[in-house]
Amino acid sequence: MIGTTRDNLALVAVDWGTSNLRLTLLGADGETLGERSSDRGMGSLEPSEFEGALLELIDEDLPEGKVTPIICCGMVGARQGWQEAPYLTTPCKPPEGTRATRATVADPRISVWVLPGVMQTGPADVMRGEETQIAGYLAENPDFDGVLCLPGTHTKWARISAGEIVSFQTFMTGEMFALLSKHSVLRHTVNGTDWDADAFKDAMSDAMSRPQGIAAKLFGLRADNLVGDMTPSQGKARLSGYLVGLELAGARPYWLGMEVALIGAPALSKLYQEGLAAQGVPSSIHPASDMTLSGLKAAYTVVKELN
Amino acid sequence: MIGTTRDNLALVAVDWGTSNLRLTLLGADGETLGERSSDRGMGSLEPSEFEGALLELIDEDLPEGKVTPIICCGMVGARQGWQEAPYLTTPCKPPEGTRATRATVADPRISVWVLPGVMQTGPADVMRGEETQIAGYLAENPDFDGVLCLPGTHTKWARISAGEIVSFQTFMTGEMFALLSKHSVLRHTVNGTDWDADAFKDAMSDAMSRPQGIAAKLFGLRADNLVGDMTPSQGKARLSGYLVGLELAGARPYWLGMEVALIGAPALSKLYQEGLAAQGVPSSIHPASDMTLSGLKAAYTVVKELN
Numbered sequence: 001m002i003g004t005t006r007d008n009l010a011l012v013a014v015d016w017g018t019s020n021l022r023l024t025l026l027g028a029d030g031e032t033l034g035e036r037s038s039d040r041g042m043g044s045l046e047p048s049e050f051e052g053a054l055l056e057l058i059d060e061d062l063p064e065g066k067v068t069p070i071i072c073c074g075m076v077g078a079r080q081g082w083q084e085a086p087y088l089t090t091p092c093k094p095p096e097g098t099r100a101t102r103a104t105v106a107d108p109r110i111s112v113w114v115l116p117g118v119m120q121t122g123p124a125d126v127m128r129g130e131e132t133q134i135a136g137y138l139a140e141n142p143d144f145d146g147v148l149c150l151p152g153t154h155t156k157w158a159r160i161s162a163g164e165i166v167s168f169q170t171f172m173t174g175e176m177f178a179l180l181s182k183h184s185v186l187r188h189t190v191n192g193t194d195w196d197a198d199a200f201k202d203a204m205s206d207a208m209s210r211p212q213g214i215a216a217k218l219f220g221l222r223a224d225n226l227v228g229d230m231t232p233s234q235g236k237a238r239l240s241g242y243l244v245g246l247e248l249a250g251a252r253p254y255w256l257g258m259e260v261a262l263i264g265a266p267a268l269s270k271l272y273q274e275g276l277a278a279q280g281v282p283s284s285i286h287p288a289s290d291m292t293l294s295g296l297k298a299a300y301t302v303v304k305e306l307n
Numbered sequence: 308m309i310g311t312t313r314d315n316l317a318l319v320a321v322d323w324g325t326s327n328l329r330l331t332l333l334g335a336d337g338e339t340l341g342e343r344s345s346d347r348g349m350g351s352l353e354p355s356e357f358e359g360a361l362l363e364l365i366d367e368d369l370p371e372g373k374v375t376p377i378i379c380c381g382m383v384g385a386r387q388g389w390q391e392a393p394y395l396t397t398p399c400k401p402p403e404g405t406r407a408t409r410a411t412v413a414d415p416r417i418s419v420w421v422l423p424g425v426m427q428t429g430p431a432d433v434m435r436g437e438e439t440q441i442a443g444y445l446a447e448n449p450d451f452d453g454v455l456c457l458p459g460t461h462t463k464w465a466r467i468s469a470g471e472i473v474s475f476q477t478f479m480t481g482e483m484f485a486l487l488s489k490h491s492v493l494r495h496t497v498n499g500t501d502w503d504a505d506a507f508k509d510a511m512s513d514a515m516s517r518p519q520g521i522a523a524k525l526f527g528l529r530a531d532n533l534v535g536d537m538t539p540s541q542g543k544a545r546l547s548g549y550l551v552g553l554e555l556a557g558a559r560p561y562w563l564g565m566e567v568a569l570i571g572a573p574a575l576s577k578l579y580q581e582g583l584a585a586q587g588v589p590s591s592i593h594p595a596s597d598m599t600l601s602g603l604k605a606a607y608t609v610v611k612e613l614n
Contacts, residue, residue: 119530119533124530124531125530126529126530126533171522171526172522175492176522184482185461213557214518214553216477216479218483219461223477227394227426227427228428243522250522
């Protein structure tokens with residue numbers, strides 16, 4: 001590559017969630033020129049502050065005298081975000097660049113496009129960001145027919161057929177883990193730094209076979225720490241195991257008899273993979289950040305035309 | 308009654324939990340002379356601060372030239388409390404005054420006694436405060452043989468036979484409700500002020516019949532608010548219904564085919580009563596504050612002798 005990032009910049013791909021802003025600078029052939037991030041997520045910004053939060057990261061990278069396209073996915077497109085990008089409704093293909101909504105900007109060097117999320121009416125469900133990971137996965141696996149699981153704060157399970165998101169369901173597993181480990185009576189009981197794989201496995205299996213007991217199992221962590229000799233590392237692995245097991249019990253209609261592609265942070269995805277394997281369900285792992293970038297790139301050509 | 312509270316004060320009965328300190332001033336015949344409370348719970352106090360927090364509420368009520376007994380239950384007896392009162396172990400009678408531990412005090416006008424909690428080794432469980440409510444209930448119903456449910460932050464289910472706590476189990480239901488309604492993505496979705504009895508009932512029944520789906524049902528509250536027309540009052544009732552239903556599904560071995568006595572805040576107890584009634588299980592409601600006072604009074608005679 002000849003020249004600076006500024007000389008070569010063709011597209012900025014932005015994953016803008018509730019808590020974080022992450023972006024990739026891309027050249028004309030889709031090559032990565034650089035990565036930037038900040039904690040200025042949608043949750044902490046007023047509508048008028050989005051452009052500044054973005055420019056803060058890329059101001060020096062923008063070439064003068066031309067317009068650089070910026071394509072965004074995630075909570076940035078929510079009603080409380082920068083520019084509402086109305087949901088598509090299942091069953092639907094994950095949103096392509098043609099479905100992006102343009103945001104109003106003051107800086108003449110950029111044009112900003114926001115991809116929509118996907119909603120489902122019965123039962124009600126929503127996603128913003130994960131649909132772009134799904135688009136990325138399908139861009140790389142166009143003939144995929146099966147089940148995707150996207151572990152995270154709000155884990156999504158999605159049935160994919162003929163390139164469409166047929167149906168999906170969200171589980172609050174990651175957020176429950178965060179609440180219980182940071183803000184509940186368990187916080188001093190599950191704050192270990194080591195990982196106890198056996199404790200995780202036993203707890204997961206326990207929750208899968210008796211999910212109705214979850215609220216008692218959770219308090220049991222506190223009691224086992226007070227009365228027994230459970231360590232905070234065992235506590236953390238058990239808390240994780242109970243919550244992943246509970247989710248796998250609830251998501252059984254999705255994975256039963258299927259192969260599952262997991263899209264998420266690799267360490268977290270591995271826990272789901274282990275749980276699925278214990279049920280005889282094979283799965284593969286695909287880093288969420290790669291899938292997001294791939295999904296945003298897939299919208300590149302279209303945005304170029306719209307620009 | 309002749310004279311002031313100070314002239315007649317014979318005992319101070321103290322319910323000292325993690326978040327609150329509540330006490331009742333009693334005369335020689337067990338009559339209530341007054342009530343006091345503050346938010347100086349065990350959770351916010353160093354060991355050296357307990358005596359001051361207590362005197363702050365009763366300093367002017369204490370007669371001079373004699374020693375007034377103070378009997379306490381709750382988290383005040385935990386390891387991090389004023390004076391550790393080691394647990395009794397099930398199966399056991401709820402603690403009587405003879406099992407109280409004396410706390411060191413500087414003020415010559417008081418002698419302070421702390422009642423122990425109760426623990427169970429298999430499965431591990433603990434209570435501090437509820438055992439005194441149970442003592443109070445048994446003081447009024449000495450021949451009771453059956454199941455007690457004590458709804459609260461950490462709801463307890465206890466099997467009682469021959470005056471003993473045979474076994475018990477704790478569910479984190481109340482704390483999960485507080486975490487989810489105040490600190491989660493649901494906080495703007497479940498903050499209604501009206502009560503929707505039908506929404507509660509439907510959600511409870513839903514969670515009882517499919518408890519494994521709880522993490523998805525919870526996110527469904529957010530989705531139904533975004534995509535559907537669910538109101539924050541319906542959301543609150545549904546959140547409550549899901550969590551109480553989940554607990555009742557888990558506590559089935561306790562209540563199945565039994566009569567249940569509920570000891571708790573009357574409004575919360577009524578929700579449990581409704582859920583149990585839907586399963587054909589009759590129950591009665593007994594205010595927790597009355598049972599605590601009755602339990603502390605039951606220890607009165609003994610403490611008088613020890614004093």
